[in-house]
Amino acid sequence: MIATLVALLASLLYLGLLFGIANYGDRSAARDHTLIGSPLIYTLSLAVYCSAWTFFGSVGLAAEAGVAFLPIYLGPTVVAVLFPILHGKILTIAKAYGITSIADFIAARYGKSSLLGGLVTLVALLGTIPYISLQLKAVANSLDTIFAASLAGQGGGPVPEPALIVALVLAVFSILFGTRHIDATEHHEGMVLAVAFESLVKLAAFLAVGLFVTYGMFDGIGDILGRLEAAGRGALLTMAATGLTYVDWVTYTLLAGLAFLALPRQFQVTVIENVDKDHLRTATWMFPLYLLAINLFVLPVAMAGVVLGRGGDTLMLELPLAAGSHTFALIAYIGGLSAATAMVIVATIAISTMISNDLVMPALLRIERLRLGQRHDLSKLVLAIRRAAIFLLLLAGYAFFRLVAERIELVSIGLISFAAIAQLAPLILLGLFWREAGLVGALLGLVSGFAVWFYTLILPALVFAGWLDPAILEEGLFGIALLRPQALFGLEGLTPVTHAVLWSLGVNTLLMVVGSLATRPSDLGRLQAILFVDVEQRQSSTRLWRGETRVAALQDLLVRFLGRERAVRIFAREALRRGQSLRAGDRADAELVQLAERQLARAIGATSARLMVASIVRGEVIGPDALLQILDETSQAIEYSQKLKQKSRELETLTDELRRANERLRQLDQLKDDFIATVSHELRTPLTSIRSFSEILLDNPGLPAEQQRQFVEIIARESQRLTRLIDDVLDLSKIESGRMEWEVDDHDLRRIIEDAVGTSQGLMRERGISVIAKFGVRRAPVRCDGDRITQVMLNLLSNAAKFVPAEGGRIHVELRGLGNEFLVRVEDNGPGVPPAMREAMFEKFRQIGGSMKDKPHGTGLGLAICREIVQHFDGRIWCEEAKLGGAAICFTLPVRETAPRTADRVRSV
């Protein structure tokens, strides 16, 4: 038989190992080498949730009530799925505002209320004491079981008060590794590493014992199931065996989820000890996986116990002992010890921080006689309070174990704790997502919920422990049946825990909502609500102090709580960041005041920090109205700035347009100069000829008649040329100024083209140019000015004739339908038009030659006139490459839509 001494020795060795790991973690952290930067370590540290309740209690419960243990793990699984949403927001807030605990978080949310912080601490404290007693009881029971086995083997001896010894050892551990630094937001790396290690140990131990029982003592799960059936206990695996209704089941799941959210030790590892927000994503699936894994063998072990006629919370130990395996019994014991110690260590550290920061320090700072505000170094006082709190907390846990818990099952104790802690959940959830949630509502909800919890769960527990008269349960307080603690206002048929949870959480939430809606929070409360609910949006806009103090006063304040070295370091770092020194006599700005408060909050909590800063800063907090006004002004400034940017962009666009227009004007001016030069030149050439030949004729009346006739013909030809040029200029001028009179009538475009080709046939034949006309339509009805379109055709034909080669010149004219338009195409086999010039050639005075010197014969107005005429009749004109190799000038005119109409004589507008 395994000796008690061996178990104790193993305990001490195990705790020694924990010390070693924690010490190694702290030393690494001191060398700036973190060992908790892995999401795996983070997730394992979250498994502090699985305490001795899981290790021993679940199996004991499963042996009696089958799957009734499961809701305690399903609730946290649902919450874990919400980690990135829920805890992601909590983490952002905690990091932004230096939150040190769940009490600090809630107090900060509701206007940094020291009263609420203290109440939350009290609730957490009273809710945690039974939980600690549960761990002590589990370890004590384990030792008792081993001791009983030892007696049977005549080895070892009795252990005096094993629970007390365990409590004292754990107190030493927690004090050593949980209260090394005053900064509560500094990570307890050694502690986290040790807790992660413990999570591995308890999981490995559970799986090892489970495998041993299932496959070592039996031939697998099938064998156990078969024997269970044979023993007539097959119904153990049904819902009926749980003794729970669906309402109970759902309530337990909800309770576990809410408790998981609000448990101080979970808040400690999930939020305060988190070093990387991204770890939450891994924990979202890995933590539920851990829960699943550690519960895999709960039912097989429990069923094996039932088959062997055993039960209770120590099945995990009893079964290996019954099989004579000391090794697996020791593994089970170490696993249970591991689960219990991890919970106790983290819980005591979390609660002790809350007690010092939210309960004791605010109270002490308010006692003026103590003059704590004037003491030079308060850091030692804060640490002393935390250490004393840890010690007293463990003693209280031991006392509860001795007075009450010894007579209650582990699971019942755990559920009592859960129900107390769950009272914090409405404050957290509503505080996170409902801006209207206020301090009065929070106080009303918490106090009432906790009172109902005490009345419906603790009172009956005291009755069962023999401390109170059982008549209270049967007849109700003062004999009023409606006040029976386990059937409040006649609500019966539920388990005591479901009954208590429904009443306490219901009253809590209701009064919280009513209290919040019925009262108006303080300015600070409203401000904090905005900062918490909209943390993602407003994280950076937190310069909220409007007060006055000096740099020296702030530094002195930090020295008192953080020590001179650290305070000086903080101010030096800030000066470095700002790039300017912070002189003692300078007025501290809002940013510096906030920095000091944040640093102080890391040591003594937000509530106390606010009290201390308020004691030296003369001023006020900017209320939500003022804040919103500032935000409005900022928004207006931003809007104005954006408008200015928009205007600036518009101005830039306008400038560009003006620049382009100016360039265009410059070009037009150049064209005008060119035009005047061209026109002058064109006018002067015929005029010079006319004048010269006229003078010759006048001065030489005796010239031969033949020569005189030749000179007169030249004069007549030059006059015609002059007239043509002037006609072109006048035509274009009329069209552009809108004074052109158009003779609009229904015409056949084919006929116009045939006439134009016929008219120019003589000229073409004279120059040896072949003209071919192709018509794709028999009739081409259009509505236009027939003379003007004829002018366009003649212009295009004469234009083509100018460019064809002297010999072998060819011109093709084509007319065809193109949808609701007619397309006319005049192409030649001349040199063609470069693509870059195809658009510009339709502008006035543009000629393909590019300069005035080598320009071809003509005024440079023909194509411009053609474009104006075609566009007037809703057509288009353009130039493209010809199949003959030269240029093809194309234009379209719309098909006449309606029946022929009478002629219009209109003036363009």
Add this chain to the structure above:
Amino acid sequence: MDSRRTRMLLVLALLAGFAFGYPALAVVEALARCCLPAAVVVYMFLAWALVIAVAAALVLRRGERGR
């Protein structure tokens, strides 16, 4: 984490809540009565594993790993 994935996690949490409670359990319990006594246990662990798998798939999608 993008808003779509956040919404999907929220939906998963709601579905898990239903899967772990009433009325899903009532259906499984009815099955247990007729033919499979351990149906509740099997169902519970399978549903649990499924929720974990879906949660893992949601938070570990490509491009999100190892950040």
